[in-house]
Amino acid sequence: MRLQGSKTKELLMRAFAGECQARTRYLMAAGRAESEGWLPVCRAFHQTAKEEEAHACAFYRLLGPLAGSQIEIIAAYPVHSGDLGASLRDAQEDEYREWELYAALSQIARDEGFLQAAALFLAVSSVEKTHGDRFGQLAAQAEGGTLLRAREARGWRCQRCGFPVYGCAPPQTCPLCGGGQRGFARSGGGEG
Ligand SMILES: [Fe+2]
Numbered sequence: 585m586r587l588q589g590s591k592t593k594e595l596l597m598r599a600f601a602g603e604c605q606a607r608t609r610y611l612m613a614a615g616r617a618e619s620e621g622w623l624p625v626c627r628a629f630h631q632t633a634k635e636e637e638a639h640a641c642a643f644y645r646l647l648g649p650l651a652g653s654q655i656e657i658i659a660a661y662p663v664h665s666g667d668l669g670a671s672l673r674d675a676q677e678d679e680y681r682e683w684e685l686y687a688a689l690s691q692i693a694r695d696e697g698f699l700q701a702a703a704l705f706l707a708v709s710s711v712e713k714t715h716g717d718r719f720g721q722l723a724a725q726a727e728g729g730t731l732l733r734a735r736e737a738r739g740w741r742c743q744r745c746g747f748p749v750y751g752c753a754p755p756q757t758c759p760l761c762g763g764g765q766r767g768f769a770r771s772g773g774g775e776g
């Protein structure tokens with residue numbers, strides 16, 4: 585099976601480009617979140633950026649047999665406002681779009697006989713679903729004002745120093761490091 589002349593090579597390059605862009609968008613969002621003190625949001629964008637980088641590398645490695653060539657692609661990629669408030673929903677929608685897109689690309693690669701590429705598209709698709717879920721959960725908390733407020737007392741942890749506190753909301757200032765309230769995240773994640 586030769587990649588040259590296949591549709592799959594374009595899909596792999598398109599996915600590589602998309603993953604690189606997602607990584608960059610998330611690093612930009614992480615920087616904004618950090619500058620506003622929202623450390624759990626910053627951490628989510630950072631962690632996801634790292635995973636997008638791993639996806640990009642995995643797609644790129646499969647293009648190895650075409651080393652030395654240029655691959656032209658026609659593809660659409662999102663432009664967002666850069667507003668931190670909107671960035672979580674934007675990211676959720678982008679992730680769910682990729683979840684569906686990669687499942688479709690997997691089928692095309694399979695039809696062309698590139699089973700390794702097909703399996704990779706499917707594996708990445710499943711991760712993008714979890715990314716969408718994670719961003720969606722954070723977006724719901726941000727929109728509902730519950731990033732720093734829980735219905736019942738629970739554990740929180742300062743993301744700067746690790747100091748644990750218990751209550752319906754973390755303190756305005758971390759007793760250990762003096763960091764702000766926005767630096768606290770729910771211990772063990774989750775709702776409530
Ligand atoms: Fe990805």
Ligand SMILES: [Fe+2]
Pocket residue numbers: 606632636679711712715
């Ligand atoms: Fe993702």
